Amino acid sequence: MIAACDGAAKKNPGPAAWAWVVADADGHPQRWEAGPLGHSTNNVAELTALAELLEATDPAVPLEVRMDSQYAMNAVTKWIASWKRNGWQTAAKKPVANKDLVVRIDALLQGREVTFRHVAAHRVDGDHLNAIADVAASDAATSQQPAGTAHGATEIPEPRADRMTSSPASRTPRQGAARTKKASSGKASSGAVIKAKYPGRCHCQKPYAAGEKIAKNAHGWGHVECRDTAGE
DSSP, X not given: OEEEEEEEESXXXXXXXXXXXXXXXXXXEEEEEEEEEEEEOHHHXXXXXXXXXXXXXXXXSOEEEEESOHHHHHIIIIIHHXXXXXXXXXTTSOBOTXXXXXHHHHHHHTTOOEEEEEOOSSBTTSOHHHHHHHHHHHHHHHXXXXXXXXXXXXXXXXXXXXXXXXXXXXXXXXXXHHHXXXXXXXXXXXXXXXXXXXXXXXXXXXXXXXXXXXXXXXXXXXXXXXXXXXTO
């Protein structure tokens, strides 16, 4: 099976939701589901989406999971081993964030053949399944209502143009210059928190809005809650 999952949090943290979509071996969507999370963070939504996907699919069938969250993917494939060795502490000797969800996913992965594939978020020429999960999670975050095939939906959500951007390679020189200027304009030290003057994208691959609080990390600027995971 091929599947994609995604999470959404308006304002981050804010109204949040998770979603997944499952396709056949040829990539044709077959079923989907989305669920509300109340007030939560994007990282919680991303991890919950993966957990819900794993619980909704047959563990005996090999599964390819496509997702745009490097944080969620790395948490359960790369960082988890050192977290366990360190007594569920990060390299900075801080408690691992969202431990309950990471433990839940780790248990669901045991004995399964699961391949993870990172895909770029919100791209016009990006992964179609990820785009479906993205719009389903966004809609559920707004409505705070469950949705999907199991809830009577007969159609697959259609990716919307207003949630898509061009790939970095296709941006005009003016757009690229503006992004570079924005990324280098701050003189704050790593970990500093400010309000974003312009919208941008965190290293977790999710966007942040103008006016939203962001923090400096090794990758540039991003969500405040992502700064401690930037180097894990």
